[in-house]
Amino acid sequence: MVETHAKKRPGSIAVRFGDTQVTYSALQALVDSTADDLLERTTPGELTAWSVEEPVDALATLLAAARTGRVAGPSDMAGMTLAAADHAPDPQPPFCVLRTAGVTGKPKSVALGESTLTAVLVDVAERLELLPGHRFLAPTPLSPGSAFAGLLLPLVAGAELVLVSPQEAQHLDLVQSRFQRWRPAFALAPPAVWQRLLAAGWAGAPDLAVISSGAPLPEPLARELASCTRAVWNAYGQVETSVWASVGRFSSDENTVSVGPPVAGARLEVLDGALAALPDGESGELYVGGPIVSHGYAGPSGTADAHFVPDPRGKDATARLFRTGDLAHRLPDGTIQVTGRREPVGVPAASGPPAPVSEEAQVIADAWSDLLGILDPPVHANFFELGGHSLAVMRLASRLQQAFGLPVPVADLFENLTIASQVDLVERLYEEQLAELS
Template structure:
């Protein structure tokens, strides 16, 4: 592990570039462009209004905003006020939004004025971004590196999402180390396509501004449409684009032929070797990135060579500020070539899970080789190749990646089981080409109505965001089980549903 080389928080790094080049372009969406001075002015206005509203260090501020050129300033303003950003998505079910706001103990809701505040959030004081005018001054941060910067909610096995607390030190390390791995230089532009609730959005919206670069923000529909995204790439000619394997495949399906000046970042899900090699043939280079939210987005990276790739695509080696080791169940190193659990350490680690000390202690454990430090047990199986790179070999538990989102199948099963017609529920991820398909299976109660599956689908639409809803649901007479009485997921995966 090498140090990423920063003792500054993100607002301080952006302030440095604002002082150097105040009128350099910083953020653009369509015809709307903000230079560094304008971003700092709006961020300062956000910070001042939050402070005036009584927001103090580590108070949580929920953010419900559409994709716009204002987003980086919103994130910087919350950080400058010492508050914790809690991203939300207006397309998520109201019950989920209410749970996140309650669990995070949000003190205030920041909106952009275009989003209707759901009734479930009506009790929160609201700050509308469209009522703020930029003010003179610079964005800064006078807190501690171990102070929380953001609270990112991921899927939870108890049926409820869990908040991962990312510190300013960890966030700054991730952005600095990733920029170093990419050889990102001032003036270069990154096209941001990731929803705000996905951890990678923090990297997309902030990393360019910490290096003197520029963020080009894709609209929500542009990011979801292959033809629209291909057109946006052609008209904006960014230097960098991060996307999940599914999005890159979506571009190819839309007829995108590549760009020899583009640096492609691919991660957030398993990367099929054929897709990685094909992408590398059509761009300047491809960075394969791996990392969980608990290690602040990305912790391991590799360069994908062009052409056909045999077997499994390696994920590479640890980025600066991060340790990546493969250990046995007793947290002892395993020999190269032996499969063990991938564990991550270093300044990249999140503080832990909000309000869940037992789970935090289970997943964030003392590092036996570095007294006083911790390791995060990822649950991913991995091995070290002869050249020192890491290769993934599946997961320890029932977490899966669907469309770039890390999902715990237990959360989906618990919600399905709450339906009155369902006796037993199970969810599995079934490989479909370069992606995975989320499929649900239920054993209905004897008194279930003939329309039980239809009502279950409607129920899930109200309870789960789109990426967590099964694309198909099948009713089984009895749920297959293993000899230990557990649901036989392997047997379920062999059942084909239309």
């Protein structure tokens, strides 16, 4: 993905992280050495771990895996071997595995293919007019979910990626200073982070294009961002759909925020329970089709997951539709607006971020609000994609242990990254504690 830029612009900065700056030629050299190491100590399809605490090395590992036919993924999967049958959308073996909370809130692993993801990123870069030399700021720490693949976007375009550390991300004044110092042309973050920045007094920048991803973009927030930046882009998708299925620019003349046109290789449909297309304006569930859709979750039961269904309009029998769990309707211009979630836990499906109502859910939501600096976090949102990171997970474990009076293992929180699934976790831990006392 970066070899061409390393040849054309070897001295240009590829990545900045803290006091470290890495040129494209240096990044390519790191990829080369990592690829040699992978070829020596691993076999085709074998998964090698990357660490979110070392983002430059993590990016190099991912790029080296793509070149060598190996797979990069979370550390707890190291040593596993994945093949093409492990559900990357490409016919080739997958090159990376990312974590997702999935539609149900339970953590799952999705294998992605290089050619499909690259095609998506190239299409998005062209829409944004992201060019070599542009600075691209990521004001949230690296996470093992879709945000990680999104950080490849500037590298595909030959732009300069500026990262913040988990420690910096906890201090909004430091994040604001990064905007002031580096004056990025683009910045990518979930809506909650943009809301936190604005609430803290961030004034935007007239030359900045913001990209909102990872959760629905509320119309008032989109409008406020549009008033203080040059452009607001809404990116919609899931790890299961090669990260982004659609990207669209918000217009202040509109009263709604659509998910935008589909990316290359994607098809978005609003369907009823029988997978029949619904007319414009009628609400149904949003499905994503096309070659960007994974064939299932990585693992023995992945293809049997009910959220991947045969695509009646697909090219062949292997084509799948992904049930996003989002309620949506098609607008008169043909684009789609997401209005809520199908069967949310503890709350009715509705437009905007749902507020949890059970006592346990409220306690957990309050902890999230304090740690992430957001109000009313959605019960199905992924902790990492709202701006969380590994250190924040450890702080969350301490908070929940104090609130509920029982041990909350950090490892269990990493396996339950939504409020909904953490409610289930707390209830299970209560039951286990009672069983030990009886």
